[in-house]
Every structure is written in structure tokens, then in C-alpha cells.
Amino acid sequence: xxxxxxxxxxxxxxxxxxxxxxxxxxxxxxxxxxxxxxxxxxxxxxxxxxxxxxxxxxxxxxxxxxxxxxxxxxxxxxxxxxxxxxxxxxxxxxxxxxxxxxxxxxxxxxxxxxxxxxxxxxxxxxxxxxxxxxxxxxxxxxxxxxxxxxxxxxxxxxxxxxxxxxxxxxxxxxxxxxxxxxxxxxxxxxxxxxxxxxxxxxxxxxxxxxxxxxxxxxxxxxxxxxxxxxxxxxxxxxxxxxxxxxxxxxxxxxxxxxxxxxxxxxxxxxxxxxxxxxxxxxxxxxxxxxxxxxxxxxxxxxxxxxxxxxxxxxxxxxxxxxxxxxxxxxxxxxxxxxxxxxxxxxxxxxxxxxxxxxxxxxxxxxxxxxxxxxxxxxxxxxxxxxxxxxxxxxxxxxxxxxxxxxxxxxxxxxxxxxxxxx
Amino acid sequence: xxxxxxxxxxxxxxxxxxxxxxxxxxxxxxxxxxxxxxxxxxxxxxxxxxxxxxxxxxxxxxxxxxxxxxxxxxxxxxxxxxxxxxxxxxxxxxxxxxxxxxxxxxxxxxxxxxxxxxxxxxxxxxxxxxxxxxxxxxxxxxxxxxxxxxxxxxxxxxxxxxxxxxxxxxxxxxxxxxxxxxxxxxxxxxxxxxxxxxxxxxxxxxxxxxxxxxxxxxxxxxxxxxxxxxxxxxxxxxxxxxxxxxxxxxxxxxxx
Numbered sequence: 080x081x082x083x084x085x086x087x088x089x090x091x092x093x094x095x096x097x098x099x100x101x102x103x104x105x106x107x108x109x110x111x112x113x114x115x116x117x118x119x120x121x122x123x124x125x126x127x128x129x130x131x132x133x134x135x136x137x138x139x140x141x142x143x144x145x146x147x148x149x150x151x152x153x154x155x156x157x158x159x160x161x162x163x164x165x166x167x168x169x170x171x172x173x174x175x176x177x178x179x180x181x182x183x184x185x186x187x188x189x190x191x192x193x194x195x196x197x198x199x200x201x202x203x204x205x206x207x208x209x210x211x212x213x214x215x216x217x218x219x220x221x222x223x224x225x226x227x228x229x230x231x232x233x234x235x236x237x238x239x240x241x242x243x244x245x246x247x248x249x250x251x252x253x254x255x256x257x258x259x260x261x262x263x264x265x266x267x268x269x270x271x272x273x274x275x276x277x278x279x280x281x282x283x284x285x286x287x288x289x290x291x292x293x294x295x296x297x298x299x300x301x302x303x304x305x306x307x308x309x310x311x312x313x314x315x316x317x318x319x320x321x322x323x324x325x326x327x328x329x330x331x332x333x334x335x336x337x338x339x340x341x342x343x344x345x346x347x348x349x350x351x352x353x354x355x356x357x358x359x360x361x362x363x364x365x366x367x368x369x370x371x372x373x374x375x376x377x378x379x380x381x382x383x384x385x386x387x388x389x390x391x392x393x394x395x396x397x398x399x400x401x402x403x404x405x406x407x408x409x410x411x412x413x414x415x416x417x418x419x420x421x422x423x424x425x426x427x428x429x430x431x432x433x434x435x436x437x438x439x440x441x442x443x444x445x446x447x448x449x450x451x452x453x454x455x456x457x458x459x460x461x462x463x464x465x466x467x468x469x470x471x472x473x474x475x476x477x478x479x480x481x482x483x484x485x486x487x488x489x490x491x492x493x494x495x496x497x498x499x500x501x
Numbered sequence: 502x503x504x505x506x507x508x509x510x511x512x513x514x515x516x517x518x519x520x521x522x523x524x525x526x527x528x529x530x531x532x533x534x535x536x537x538x539x540x541x542x543x544x545x546x547x548x549x550x551x552x553x554x555x556x557x558x559x560x561x562x563x564x565x566x567x568x569x570x571x572x573x574x575x576x577x578x579x580x581x582x583x584x585x586x587x588x589x590x591x592x593x594x595x596x597x598x599x600x601x602x603x604x605x606x607x608x609x610x611x612x613x614x615x616x617x618x619x620x621x622x623x624x625x626x627x628x629x630x631x632x633x634x635x636x637x638x639x640x641x642x643x644x645x646x647x648x649x650x651x652x653x654x655x656x657x658x659x660x661x662x663x664x665x666x667x668x669x670x671x672x673x674x675x676x677x678x679x680x681x682x683x684x685x686x687x688x689x690x691x692x693x694x695x696x697x698x699x700x701x702x703x704x705x706x707x708x709x710x711x712x713x714x715x716x717x718x719x720x721x722x723x724x725x726x727x728x729x730x731x732x733x734x735x736x737x738x739x740x741x742x743x744x745x746x747x748x749x750x751x752x753x754x755x756x757x
Contacts, residue, residue: 097755106668154754158597161751175596183591186520198512199598203505 087282088133093165095126125151127306141286144153149286171250185229200247218242229306251282290318309356326385326483368400369472385430388484400436412459451482454488513606534574560718568686578611602690640716654742661749
């Protein structure tokens with residue numbers, strides 16, 4: 080059938096479960112002893128009924144969180160593991176590049192390792208001799224080729240290993256997140272090679288966390304989550320779904336965290352543990368007023384901790400004042416994770432007059448159309464008197480919000496509205 | 502998947518060789534020195550304690566040397582095969598290489614060393630001006646081949662087991678030490694009472710060593726049917742090794 084010849088890899092209903100014993104028995108003696116005990120173990124389902132096809136000449140991306148099963152899938156494709164159920168059909172020979180320097184021996188020279196590695200990948204001695212010069216040239220390691228691998232930097236090792244893998248003449252290239260080690264020139268080179276591969280009708284499968292590469296270069300992508308296939312197809316859609324999933328995962332994690340710290344906070348008076356690594360300064364021994372809580376909301380008032388670039392962010396500042404304070408000033412400051420102070424307006428400079436503070440209340444700080452790129456940001460909230468000399472309460476960088484951006488090119492910290500003009 | 506099994510095994514063996522002896526002549530000399538020194542010490546000790554000639558043993562030294570070299574081959578070969586998969590664990594976990602090529606390559610190393618040791622044996626025989634005939638030498642070669650089969654068969658089983666149970670090396674150390682004394686290496690079989698002969702000879706290495714000694718120095722051979730039986734047993738052992746290996750092959754990468 081015509082269809083059959085087009086397919087490089089066909090995976091059908093693939094499942095793989097690992098048994099993880101609670102006590103790893105690694106000795107015969109241990110085995111004898113434990114034969115009489117109940118062997119407790121966990122079953123970890125790494126892959127659950129995964130099915131997909133990769134056509135010849137495709138540049139196929141596999142994305143997913145750590146632990147979603149990507150590496151296990153690659154190892155199954157490379158015949159390093161055997162499947163529990165399901166079938167893998169591979170049309171052509173596979174050149175795996177799963178980690179730095181497969182079979183590289185640190186005590187041998189680069190030259191010896193090329194021979195070893197290339198033989199392992201299936202080349203005969205004659206073929207290796209013919210390609211040797213090209214392999215070395217591609218890796219740009221001519222000067223170091225006779226030195227021992229243990230003296231190479233990780234970048235050099237990747238270049239050498241990749242060079243051998245590329246020249247190994249195989250139909251399907253399996254790559255697992257290794258390109259991240261190389262510099263941009265190297266990554267460029269790799270992408271060019273991938274394109275050459277595809278023109279020759281060969282297939283490239285890339286596991287990566289670099290969403291930009293997936294969106295720009297992959298023909299199709301597969302999104303894995305907890306061992307199951309979530310989406311196969313359009314790489315842009317796959318990346319979008321991946322980012323969305325990550326955002327909601329982060330939400331859940333931060334919520335859990337702040338629940339814990341809120342429980343701690345309400346139990347005792349400050350100095351308490353804020354969510355981030357900020358300090359709470361208590362300048363006055365007796366608290367006339369304090370900031371009790373700050374929550375982040377989206378533009379509909381729903382609590383949220385993770386926002387996309389361009390969304391509205393509302394910080395609801397809850398305060399409590401034990402005596403009547405006239406004309407208080409509330410100020411905020413936003414810091415990047417690296418500690419750079421981005422902005423710091425207060426109600427006085429922004430001409431938002433607060434008449435008085437008495438008892439409990441709240442104030443909203445609204446950012447419309449936030450310009451922040453992906454990252455974690457810290458918020459300081461402070462409560463001052465009108466002269467801004469004596470602070471009633473300062474919660475320095477005590478609140479965090481995260482930005483998950485789907486923007487393709489995130490250069491710098493903020494997104495600026497701009498035009499180019501001739 | 503690989504048209505180049507032979508090259509693969511050869512490259513792996515060469516790599517091992519280079520690593521172990523750092524490509525230096527001194528390294529190789531050390532490989533020979535070990536059994537040689539052992540021979541010299543044992544020869545001295547036993548010749549001083551009792552004079553073998555009194556027990557009617559001609560050519561004790563030659564017998565001792567050959568036995569030691571043979572046993573050394575067995576010991577090194579099995580230890581190398583046993584540890585091969587763990588030693589080359591990166592090869593096993595990062596790319597598909599037929600595991601058996603790794604095991605075979607590891608044992609090849611010991612075979613190479615032994616073949617080079619044969620030169621030393623030949624030198625000694627020349628020194629003592631003793632030349633065995635064609636049949637003894639042929640028998641010797643035949644027994645060498647059988648020894649290698651035993652080593653391989655054992656390694657095919659031991660290597661995957663070692664991946665799972667890491668104390669196998671210690672156990673095997675003790676077993677080989679026991680085998681050394683259970684085999685007629687430093688003593689002739691004739692010293693032992695008749696009824697124990699069969700038991701001792703049930704150990705394949707003992708059988709090989711004893712009859713090699715006899716063939717080379719006294720032109721005495723086992724009955725042909727006994728040799729046939731023995732060969733059959735070795736072949737069965739080898740085949741069983743392959744079967745066990747086949748069963749364990751799938752889970753090797755996971756267990757490392």
C-alpha cells in the first residue's frame with residue numbers, strides 16, 4: 080500500500096509500566112532475605128496507550144512536562160526498552176542521540192571515540208574512514224581531536240556526538256533535549272542539518288522544551304501529559320495547550336503554597352513567613368494599621384496567580400486599621416526575580432486620595448494590559464501616613480505573581496508598544 | 502539492524518584493550534606478568550616442599566605453568582564477561598546495541614591475553630627442551646576452544662544477572678578461589694584417591710586442565726567417548742546460557 084511506504088514510525092497502543100520497589104534489592108543476599116517478606120512496590124505507568132504516526136521526512140516535535148513520558152517514549156523507539164503492550168513499527172534505521180556522547184569514553188581521545196561511536200551506530204570501518212574528515216570538520220574540533228574526551232567541555236562533547244550522529248547515515252534521527260547545551264551558532268547548524276535531512280526524505284524527531292523551535296520548525300507535534308497523548312498535530316496548537324496546562328499547574332501549586340503560609344500567618348503575628356523571600360519590616364512596636372492580605376484577581380474578579388502577557392492584573396489589598404488614620408498613602412513596588420525595581424507608584428503620586436482608614440477595608444491596584452514577559456514577579460505593598468515618613472506596615476516583596484507568555488520572541492522584561500518607521 | 506556485528510565486537514574489544522593497557526607495551530607485559538609470577542612462586546614453593554619427581558611426575562613445572570595459564574584464562578574471562586554490561590552501561594542505556602556483542606567483546610579481551618600467554622608457554626617448553634607432538638597440541642587447542650565456550654556460556658547468564666544482583670562478583674570470587682584448589686593445578690590428579698577422581702573431573706575446568714596436562718606432557722588421553730560426552734555437556738551448557746540470556750535481555754536496560 081502506498082500509505083505504508085510513507086510512514087517512518089507507527090506506534091500503536093503503546094504502554095510501559097515500571098515497577099519501583101520500595102526497597103531496591105540489588106544483592107542476591109537481599110533477594111534471599113526478602114523472599115520471605117512482602118515485597119512492596121509501586122507501579123509507575125510511564126506511558127498509557129500511546130498511538131501516533133510519523134511520516135517520512137517530517138520534523139516531529141514531542142513536548143510535555145518533565146515526567147510526562149517523553150524520554151521513555153524515545154527509549155522505546157530506540158529499542159532500549161521493550162514495550163509492555165502495544166506495537167512499534169519502524170521503517171528504516173534509527174540514529175539515537177539521547178544524551179551527551181553515547182558510549183563516549185572519557186579516557187579515550189576524540190578520534191577513538193568517533194570510531195567507537197560510529198561503529199556502534201552501524202558504520203563499517205571503511206565508511207568511518209571516508210567520513211572522518213567531514214565529521215571532524217562539522218564539529219569544529221580539529222585542534223582537539225586527539226585529546227581525551229574528559230578534557231572537552233560539554234558543548235564540545237555535544238558537537239562531536241551530534242556530528243557523528245548526523246553522519247551515521249540513518250533514516251530516522253531521535254533527539255532528546257540535547258541541543259540546549261550548544262550555543263546559538265551550533266543550534267543554527269543543527270537546524271540546518273535537520274532541514275537537509277528532511278529534504279532527503281529522512282525523519283527527525285525532537286524532544287525539547289524550547290517552544291520557539293517547535294513552533295517555528297516542526298511540521299507536527301505531540302503533547303504528552305502523564306504518559307497519555309493530549310494532542311497530535313499543529314505545533315502551534317500543541318504549544319498553546321502546553322502553555323495553558325503549565326499555567327493552571329502553576330496556579331494550583333501557588334494556591335497550595337499560599338494556603339499553607341496563610342495558615343501559618345493567621346496563627347501568629349508577624350514577623351511571619353511571606354510567600355517569597357522578602358522581609359517584613361516592623362518599624363513600629365505597636366501596629367496602628369496593617370496590611371492583612373493581598374490577593375491577585377483577573378479582570379472578572381476571579382482569583383488568579385498566573386497571568387498571560389497583556390491581561391489585566393488586579394491586586395486587591397486588604398487592610399485593617401485599629402485607629403482612625405486620615406489621608407493614608409498606599410504604595411506598591413514591583414520587582415523582577417532578579418531584584419530589579421520595575422516600578423513603584425503610590426496613591427499620593429497617582430493622585431488617588433484616600434480620605435481615611437478605619438477598621439477593615441480593601442483597595443484595588445489595577446494594571447491594565449500588563450506588559451510583562453514570562454517570569455516571576457514580586458510585589459511590595461506599604462502603608463504610610465500622608466508625609467510618607469512613618470510606615471504603618473511594609474510587606475516587602477511578600478506577594479508573587481507569575482507571567483506565562485505565549486509570545487514568540489520575549490526579549491527583555493517588558494513588552495513595549497512600539498512602531499518602526501522609515 | 503547491524504550489518505557490522507563483527508566490526509562492532511572487534512572495536513569494542515580493541516577499546517577495552519586500549520583502556521586497560523593504555524596502549525602501552527608495559528601494560529601488556531603486566532597482563533602476562535601476573536600468571537607468570539604466580540607460576541614462579543607456586544613452582545618454587547611446591548618444588549621445595551615436596552619433590553614432584555618422587556611422586557613420579559615428570560615435567561611438573563610445565564604442567565603447573567600450563568594449568569595456571571588456563572585457569573587464569575577462565576578466571577579473567579568469566580570476570581570480564583560478568584561485569585561487561587555494567588562496565589559498558591552507557592552503551593546499554595543510551596543506544597541499541599545487541600547486548601551479546603558487549604559480552605562477547607569483553608571475553609575476547611581475555612582470549613587475546615591468553616593467546617599471547619601461549620607464547621610464554623611455548624618459550625618455557627623450549628627452555629625445557631620438551632616438544633609435544635601434533636596430537637597433544639591439537640588436543641590443547643581443542644580444549645582451549647571448549648574453555649572459551651564455557652566462559653561465554655557462563656557470561657551470557659552471569660552478565661544480565663549481575664545487572665540485577667550486584668554482589669555476584671563477590672560470590673564468583675569465592676567460587677573461583679575454590680575452583681582453583683578443586684582443580685588439579687598445583688597437584689596432580691593421581692595424588693587423590695581413585696573414588697574422588699570422577700567428582701573432581703565433574704568440574705569442567707578441572708577436566709580440561711587435567712587432560713591438557715596429560716596430553717601435553719604424558720601423551721595420555723581420555724577415552725574418546727568421554728571426550729564426546731564432555732563436549733556435549735559443554736555445548737548444552739553454552740546453549741542453555743544463550744537461552745537464559747534471551748529471556749533476560751529485554752529487561753537489562755531498565756535494571757541498570
